[in-house]
Amino acid sequence: MGNSKSGAVSKEILEDLKLSTKFSETEIVHWYENFKKQCPSGRITKEEFQNIYSKFFPESDANTYAQHVFRSFDTNDDGTLDFKEYIIALHMTSTGKTTRKLEWAFSLFDVDKNGYITKSEVKEICASIFKLIPKDEVDDLPEDENTPEKRAEKLWKTFNKGDNDRIAEGEFVHGLLNNEEALSLIQYEPMK
């Protein structure tokens, strides 16, 4: 894929994105224009990404979570998000089907990208999600979900695994699909 510096989205990327998402050419071109406006270099750094995230969570600490999300979006591991990574991320997290979202969630939890989730990875991500919850909302959480450790424990239990076992992608998606209670543990939506 060429390193085109021109203003328009390259034909290769356009074709690729039309195939891998359900977005139309018009939508992709429109987003590309916005992306270029907000990000003239054509790449979002981890710091920029964290700044964007922290604006959505003014009352809590979104830094760790944002780092994990960034890692899951940066599929080619080069430390920046390009337009294609950005659009695919947008597709998976906002307009995708639940299965798609869960596949993305899997990559979020698979911290070392080895294709499996361990209990320590579940703990790590649960801790970063927990930091998104403002203090006053933590008080209202159910007793068995009001610390990062308890949430990790509860989530891990839904997979019926031993402490040293690991979870493959299919098991992860299957275990969470239509499981509202477990799903609520892997996300936090600000109330306002």
Ligand SMILES: [Ca+2]
């Ligand atoms: Ca990248």
Ligand SMILES: [Ca+2]
């Ligand atoms: Ca892993």
